[in-house]
Amino acid sequence: MARTIVVTSGKGGVGKTTVTANLGMHLASKNYRVCMIDMDIGLNNLDVVMNMENRVIYTMLDILENKCRIKEALIQDDYYPLLYLLSSGELNQNLSIQTSQIKGIIQSLQESFDFILIDCPAGIDAGFKRAISCADEAIVVTTPHLSSIRDADKVITILSCYNIYQKRFVINRARGDLMKDKLMIDVYDIGRTLNIDFGGVIPEDDNVLITSSEKIKNHKITMNRAFDILANNIITGEKKLFDCTYKYRGFIGNIKKFLKRTI
Ligand SMILES: Nc1ncnc2c1ncn2[C@@H]1O[C@H](COP(=O)(O)OP(=O)(O)OP(=O)(O)O)[C@@H](O)[C@H]1O
Numbered sequence: 727m728a729r730t731i732v733v734t735s736g737k738g739g740v741g742k743t744t745v746t747a748n749l750g751m752h753l754a755s756k757n758y759r760v761c762m763i764d765m766d767i768g769l770n771n772l773d774v775v776m777n778m779e780n781r782v783i784y785t786m787l788d789i790l791e792n793k794c795r796i797k798e799a800l801i802q803d804d805y806y807p808l809l810y811l812l813s814s815g816e817l818n819q820n821l822s823i824q825t826s827q828i829k830g831i832i833q834s835l836q837e838s839f840d841f842i843l844i845d846c847p848a849g850i851d852a853g854f855k856r857a858i859s860c861a862d863e864a865i866v867v868t869t870p871h872l873s874s875i876r877d878a879d880k881v882i883t884i885l886s887c888y889n890i891y892q893k894r895f896v897i898n899r900a901r902g903d904l905m906k907d908k909l910m911i912d913v914y915d916i917g918r919t920l921n922i923d924f925g926g927v928i929p930e931d932d933n934v935l936i937t938s939s940e941k942i943k944n945h946k947i948t949m950n951r952a953f954d955i956l957a958n959n960i961i962t963g964e965k966k967l968f969d970c971t972y973k974y975r976g977f978i979g980n981i982k983k984f985l986k987r988t989i
């Protein structure tokens with residue numbers, strides 16, 4: 727049976743799709759069978775982030791309209807053979823999407839995968855509710871900014887009304903230089919506010935723009951270490967912390983900090 731995890735946030739643009747894609751790649755690199763489902767119907771972009779947009783022939787909406795079978799809509803990643811994407815497609819105004827139908831799709835994927843990751847739309851309306859009703863675990867992504875933490879907190883309250891037995895938060899776009907100098911809310915303060923299990927910390931990193939799955943091979947990218955720890959935490963239930971302040975310690979660290987702030 728697959729573990730079905732929704733990646734949600736409340737606030738838009740905080741990194742749900744980024745976390746879904748990178749977590750998917752890291753889990754698949756550890757030999758887990760992973761299916762990523764884009765439930766941001768109409769504003770889907772997981773295919774773009776995964777560099778798979780030219781390979782999308784059928785989508786989840788095609789399955790719902792009986793235009794294809796589920797297996798025909800799954801796209802296998804070029805680099806990780808255990809990683810698949812189910813894209814959601816353009817919203818057809820005439821098609822009413824029933825949560826039970828999507829649950830049916832997820833149900834039939836259960837035996838073929840170890841993890842099903844659902845990329846949730848922003849906000850708390852119908853699309854969000856549909857996505858969270860299909861999962862039994864949640865990753866709540868927030869940035870270290872008050873508006874994002876506030877929205878994450880509201881989402882966590884809503885999640886408790888659903889059958890989600892495990893909730894974890896992930897802090898994305900953490901700035902180690904600012905956190906070290908207490909100029910940004912730190913991981914512990916966010917943890918105390920959200921009061922759910924810790925999942926991981928992902929630093930602000932321009933390498934996020936590299937779209938190919940090949941990027942995971944590059945161990946010099948700091949983000950990779952952070953996502954590796956997140957993937958391990960998800961697999962084992964541990965709560966290991968990626969310390970994004972480590973680069974900014976000592977003499978060299980102070981220079982890096984100075985340069986980062988003056989650019
Ligand atoms: N750790 C990071 N470092 C730098 N840029 C990041 C990081 N995480 C995400 N981004 C950038 O932030 C933007 C929004 O990320 P993403 O699309 O993953 O957010 P989202 O929560 O899925 O947005 P939406 O709510 O619109 O679906 C993207 O341009 C992405 O490249």
Ligand SMILES: [Mg+2]
Binds near residue numbers: 744766845
């Ligand atoms: Mg997104």
